Amino acid sequence: MSKVKTPEEKKRLSYEHDRRNTYGENQKSSRKNIPRSKQLSHQDERRSVRQALIGAKGRVVDEAADEAQSQALRKGRMKKLTAFRKSPDRPLGEVIERRLRRRTSDQSDD
Numbered sequence: 001m002s003k004v005k006t007p008e009e010k011k012r013l014s015y016e017h018d019r020r021n022t023y024g025e026n027q028k029s030s031r032k033n034i035p036r037s038k039q040l041s042h043q044d045e046r047r048s049v050r051q052a053l054i055g056a057k058g059r060v061v062d063e064a065a066d067e068a069q070s071q072a073l074r075k076g077r078m079k080k081l082t083a084f085r086k087s088p089d090r091p092l093g094e095v096i097e098r099r100l101r102r103r104t105s106d107q108s109d110d
Contacts (some may be wrong), residue, residue, distance in 0.1 A: 005046045015093030037084040046081040 021027045047071045048066050056068035 009072040015096070016091060018092040019089035020092055020095045022095060023087075034086060041079075045076055045083065048075045049078050051075075 004013060021030065023030075025033075052072035052075050053068055054066050060068075
């Protein structure tokens, strides 16, 4: 049984907790674009690390191997910091408030 008793309280909680996508593109496309973006950023990270290690193939001096390893770690860390991150959707209360403001400003222009 719900602990929320009044319809007003239910609506207030809904405005706080429910979310809406305001990114600006088709809402259904996020199902494909989020995994694709994560995949591409992971590929980019692996590629940058691999390129840093290319110079250390075969028999190399210890100093060169250490330098290649530290460069690979540094590049991997930098790519991870700038990688794709999901951004949360906006709370329903903010979305409705914005719509109402825009509606009143459109009516005042007429």
